[in-house]
Amino acid sequence: MVFDLRPEIAAFRAEVRAFCREELPAELAAKVRAHRWLDKGERERWQRILYRRGWAAGHWPRAWGGLDWSPLQRFVFNEELERAGAPWLTPFGINYVGPILLAHGSDAQRERHLPSILRSEVWWCQGYSEPGAGSDLAGLATRAERRGDRYVVNGQKTWTTMAQWADWMFCLVRTARGERPQHGISLLLIDLRTPGITIRPIATMDECHHVNEVFFADVEVPLANLVGEEGEAWGYTKVFLTHERILATELGKADRLLADVAALAARVFEAGAPLASGAGFRRRRAALGVRRDALEALAYDALDRFERGEEPAVEAAALKIRGSELQQAISELAVDVLAHAGLGYDTGSIMDAAADEDLRRAETGWLFEHFYGRAFTIYGGTNEIQRAIIARQALGL
Ligand SMILES: Cc1cc2nc3c(=O)[nH]c(=O)nc-3n(C[C@H](O)[C@H](O)[C@H](O)COP(=O)(O)OP(=O)(O)OC[C@H]3O[C@@H](n4cnc5c(N)ncnc54)[C@H](O)[C@@H]3O)c2cc1C
Numbered sequence: 001m002v003f004d005l006r007p008e009i010a011a012f013r014a015e016v017r018a019f020c021r022e023e024l025p026a027e028l029a030a031k032v033r034a035h036r037w038l039d040k041g042e043r044e045r046w047q048r049i050l051y052r053r054g055w056a057a058g059h060w061p062r063a064w065g066g067l068d069w070s071p072l073q074r075f076v077f078n079e080e081l082e083r084a085g086a087p088w089l090t091p092f093g094i095n096y097v098g099p100i101l102l103a104h105g106s107d108a109q110r111e112r113h114l115p116s117i118l119r120s121e122v123w124w125c126q127g128y129s130e131p132g133a134g135s136d137l138a139g140l141a142t143r144a145e146r147r148g149d150r151y152v153v154n155g156q157k158t159w160t161t162m163a164q165w166a167d168w169m170f171c172l173v174r175t176a177r178g179e180r181p182q183h184g185i186s187l188l189l190i191d192l193r194t195p196g197i198t199i200r201p202i203a204t205m206d207e208c209h210h211v212n213e214v215f216f217a218d219v220e221v222p223l224a225n226l227v228g229e230e231g232e233a234w235g236y237t238k239v240f241l242t243h244e245r246i247l248a249t250e251l252g253k254a255d256r257l258l259a260d261v262a263a264l265a266a267r268v269f270e271a272g273a274p275l276a277s278g279a280g281f282r283r284r285r286a287a288l289g290v291r292r293d294a295l296e297a298l299a300y301d302a303l304d305r306f307e308r309g310e311e312p313a314v315e316a317a318a319l320k321i322r323g324s325e326l327q328q329a330i331s332e333l334a335v336d337v338l339a340h341a342g343l344g345y346d347t348g349s350i351m352d353a354a355a356d357e358d359l360r361r362a363e364t365g366w367l368f369e370h371f372y373g374r375a376f377t378i379y380g381g382t383n384e385i386q387r388a389i390i391a392r393q394a395l396g397l
Pocket of ligand 1: 125126127128129131132133134135136158159160161162210211375378379380381382383384385388
C-alpha cells in the first residue's frame with residue numbers, strides 16, 4: 001500500500017521512481033540490497049548523480065540550489081530512494097549543518113559552505129555527543145575560550161559518525177556556564193585539518209568503521225566560524241529535529257527489507273519445504289506488514305499536519321520509535337530464518353545450500369543489518385527519550 005494524497009505528489013513519486021530505474025547504478029543498488037558496506041566514493045557517486053538532476057537538496061530554498069520541496073515531497077523522495085535500494089544519503093551536510101546555516105549562519109558562512117555541501121565536495125560530521133553527554137546533551141564539557149580573534153577548543157567528542165571521512169565538523173562547545181546547563185553552549189564550524197585534532201575509530205560489533213572519538217587539544221578556531229550568537233546554540237540544535245524524526249520512519253527501506261526477508265525465506269528449506277510457506281513465518285511476516293501499514297498511516301498524517309504549518313513533534317517521536325523498532329524486528333526475523341547459519345558472521349554459510357554464494361552473502365549481509373541496526377533505537381535521540389517527549393507533550397506527564 002502506498003499513500004498518494006494528491007495527483008501532483010503521485011506524479012512526483014512516479015518521476016522519482018523512473019529516475020531511480022534509469023540512473024541508480026545497478027552495482028550500487030545490488031550492494032545496498034545485500035546490506036554491504038559502501039565506501040565514501042560510492043556514496044559520493046550517488047549524491048553527485050542526484051546533484052546533476054538538481055535533487056541533491058530539494059528541501060533547501062531555490063536561492064541556494066534547492067527546490068523548496070515541501071515536507072511531503074521530501075518524504076516521498078526519500079521513500080522511493082530507499083525502496084529502490086539507493087545508498088543512504090549522508091545527512092550531516094545536506095540535512096543537518098546546511099539547514100542550520102540557512103537559519104542561523106552568516107552570509108559569509110552560507111556562501112563558503114553551502115555550495116560545496118550541495119556538490120558533495122566537502123564532507124561534514126556532527127560533533128554533539130561526548131562521553132558524559134548523550135541524551136543529556138546539555139551536560140557537554142568541551143570548552144572553547146576566546147583568545148583574541150580565535151577560540152581555543154579543548155575536550156572530546158564521541159560516536160562521531162564518518163569523522164574519518166569528514167573535512168569539517170559542526171561542533172557544540174561550552175563557551176560559558178549559565179544558570180541552566182543549556183545556556184552558554186555555542187556552535188563552531190571546525191576544519192578537521194586544524195592542528196590539535198585526533199580522530200580514533202571506535203570498534204562496533206559489525207566490525208566496520210562507522211564511528212569515532214575526536215579529541216581537541218588547544219585547537220584554534222577563528223571567531224568567524226561561530227554560528228549565530230555565542231552561547232545561544234541550544235535553540236539551533238532543534239532546527240531539523242522534527243523533520244529528521246519523520247524521515248527516520250524509513251518506510252521505503254522497510255518495504256525493501258520485508259520483500260527481501262520473504263525472498264530469503266523462500267530459499268531456506270525446513271523439512272523439505274521452504275520456510276516462506278510455513279505458518280510460523282507467514283504469521284510473523286503478516287504482523288510486520290500490519291505494523292508497516294500503521295506506520296505509513298501515522299507518517300502521512302504527521303506530514304499532512306506539517307504541511308498545514310503545525311509542528312507534529314509528538315507524531316515525529318512516535319515515528320522514530322516505531323520506524324526503528326520495525327527495522328529491528330525485520331532483521332530479527334531474517335536472523336531467525338537463517339537460524340544456525342546466522343552464527344557465521346563473515347565466514348562461509350553452514351546451510352544446506354553452502355555452495356550457493358548468494359545465500360552466503362545474504363547471511364552476512366543480514367547479520368550486518370542486524371548488528372548495526374542495534375543503533376537505530378539509540379542515535380537521533382534514544383527511543384526512551386522519544387517516549388519521554390510523548391509523555392510530556394501528549395500526556396502532560
Ligand atoms: C551508531 C551511532 C552513531 C552515532 N553518531 C553520532 C554522531 O555522528 N554525532 C553525535 O554527536 N552523536 C552520535 N551518536 C550518539 C548518540 O546520539 C547517543 O548515543 C545518544 O544520544 C544516546 O546517548 P548516550 O550514548 O550517551 O547514552 P545515554 O544518554 O547515557 O543513555 C543510556 C541509556 O539510558 C537511557 N536514558 C538516558 N536518559 C534517560 C531519560 N532521561 N529517561 C529515560 N531513559 C534515559 C537511554 O535511553 C539509554 O537507553 C551516535 C550513536 C550511535 C550508536
